[in-house]
Amino acid sequence: MGNRSSNHLGIPPPKGPSAVGCTDFMMDHTAQGSFFRLYYPCQETEKAEKPDWVPSREYFNGLADFMKINRTLSERIFNYLFGSFKIPAYLDAPFKSNGKCPVVIFSHGLGAFRTLYSAICAELASQGFIVASVEHRDQSASATYYFHEKTESEQARKSAPKTSASAQDNLVKEWMYYRTLQRGESEFPLRNTQVKQRADECILALDKLTQINSGRPVQNVLQTQFDWTTLENSMDLCRIAVMGHSFGGATAIEALCKEVKFKCGVALDAWMFPLDDEVFPRVKQPIFFINSEKFQWAGNIIRMRKLDSAVIQRKMITIRGTVHQSFPDFTFLTGNWIGKLMKLKGEIDPEVAIDLSNKATLAFLQRHLGLEKNFNQWNRLIDGEDDDLIPGTNALKENRLLSTHM
Numbered sequence: 310m311g312n313r314s315s316n317h318l319g320i321p322p323p324k325g326p327s328a329v330g331c332t333d334f335m336m337d338h339t340a341q342g343s344f345f346r347l348y349y350p351c352q353e354t355e356k357a358e359k360p361d362w363v364p365s366r367e368y369f370n371g372l373a374d375f376m377k378i379n380r381t382l383s384e385r386i387f388n389y390l391f392g393s394f395k396i397p398a399y400l401d402a403p404f405k406s407n408g409k410c411p412v413v414i415f416s417h418g419l420g421a422f423r424t425l426y427s428a429i430c431a432e433l434a435s436q437g438f439i440v441a442s443v444e445h446r447d448q449s450a451s452a453t454y455y456f457h458e459k460t461e462s463e464q465a466r467k468s469a470p471k472t473s474a475s476a477q478d479n480l481v482k483e484w485m486y487y488r489t490l491q492r493g494e495s496e497f498p499l500r501n502t503q504v505k506q507r508a509d510e511c512i513l514a515l516d517k518l519t520q521i522n523s524g525r526p527v528q529n530v531l532q533t534q535f536d537w538t539t540l541e542n543s544m545d546l547c548r549i550a551v552m553g554h555s556f557g558g559a560t561a562i563e564a565l566c567k568e569v570k571f572k573c574g575v576a577l578d579a580w581m582f583p584l585d586d587e588v589f590p591r592v593k594q595p596i597f598f599i600n601s602e603k604f605q606w607a608g609n610i611i612r613m614r615k616l617d618s619a620v621i622q623r624k625m626i627t628i629r630g631t632v633h634q635s636f637p638d639f640t641f642l643t644g645n646w647i648g649k650l651m652k653l654k655g656e657i658d659p660e661v662a663i664d665l666s667n668k669a670t671l672a673f674l675q676r677h678l679g680l681e682k683n684f685n686q687w688n689r690l691i692d693g694e695d696d697d698l699i700p701g702t703n704a705l706k707e708n709r710l711l712s713t714h715m
């Protein structure tokens with residue numbers, strides 16, 4: 310990678326043997342329904358094009374709200390900086406896999422949304438996983454949308470002639486934006502309510518995938534060219550993991566606690582604040598904490614350590630030279646100095662960092678989902694055995710003799 314010209318920016322293509330397809334699913338016309346982007350192994354295809362990384366400009370508006378910057382100005386900047394990037398996957402490409410695919414449900418961070426972790430999700434799909442990247446409707450996403458049927462009165466107000474009242478015409482696309490903390494509002498009740506809703510949304514996404522896998526007809530209210538019936542019997546529903554970044558890492562832990570079908574969890578730079586203390590003793594599945602060097606702090610690590618267990622595998626590694634944004638796709642999309650200025654990049658090459666994170670994740674998933682692949686070649690990464698990895702954490706002042714294995 311070192312010899313690539315610096316202006317060649319973009320989300321790194323997946324490294325696994327399969328080409329990757331992606332499509333969107335929305336269960337119904339409510340904010341309570343499941344909404345996710347699906348990444349999956351697909352047939353090599355020239356004709357399918359790669360979808361836009363940010364599906365519509367409302368997402369940039371939401372991002373501006375989240376970052377407390379002016380919408381008009383930032384929309385132009387975001388469009389200029391990020392408007393043309395494509396996802397390393399083929400839109401609605403036909404599904405193809407030999408054998409049943411293990412499943413990962415992915416949960417985005419605060420202020421993010423379903424498309425921003427494509428380097429991670431596409432890599433897993435290229436290695437044979439079916440990945441559903443959920444878009445949460447708990448108002449923690451920068452933006453998300455849903456449809457609702459227009460009421461008679463709304464219909465009446467619309468100027469168009471009655472004759473055009475097709476199914477689509479009486480649907481209104483409703484945008485839900487990031488909910489900022491009100492002045493004087495305490496954060497924990499909001500985040501604790503949100504983490505529970507987020508876990509339920511991960512479980513609901515799994516329920517929809519289960520229904521799709523069974524071949525029972527499933528409604529997708531989005532007009533896509535993807536044939537969902539091709540996913541019948543495609544998933545190994547004994548091999549399901551839940552994964553997430555930051556707030557999504559806490560969501561993964563909450564989801565493990567609520568749903569035993571999730572056999573293990575991977576928490577990328579988890580933000581432990583939203584979780585109740587009583588969740589910790591109730592999680593029985595293995596968890597892998599993959600942390601950045603700059604984001605973590607002692608209090609957050611100490612909460613992760615509450616999950617430490619002599620009988621259930623809990624592992625933790627820290628990637629040297631990484632920041633919180635080393636996991637979402639933004640880290641690949643700006644030059645070095647803008648990236649470092651906006652804390653989107655750390656010292657380490659972003660592709661090296663995400664490669665370590667992805668390989669360590671694959672090795673952990675093989676171990677705890679019982680996969681018959683060759684991801685065990687990266688087992689040493691789970692123990693932090695690499696020049697760019699620290700076993701456990703750098704965020705505590707303890708000396709190495711006292712540090713536990715996690």
Ligand SMILES: CCN(CC)CCN(C[C@]12C[C@](c3ccc(C(F)(F)F)cc3)(C1)C2)C(=O)Cn1c(SCc2ccc(F)cc2)nc(=O)c2c1C=CC2
Nearest residue numbers: 375376418419420421425554555556557580637639651653
């Ligand atoms: C002032 C705002 N204040 C809001 C509460 C803090 C804002 N903030 C730091 C930011 C996100 C930042 C960001 C994004 C995107 C560009 C861009 F320019 F590239 F678009 C730049 C700069 C602004 C780095 C975080 O919240 C960090 N964070 C995140 S960031 C997840 C995310 C969000 C948007 C994305 F586009 C990509 C990824 N997810 C979490 O679950 C948690 C935290 C903190 C605790 C829990």
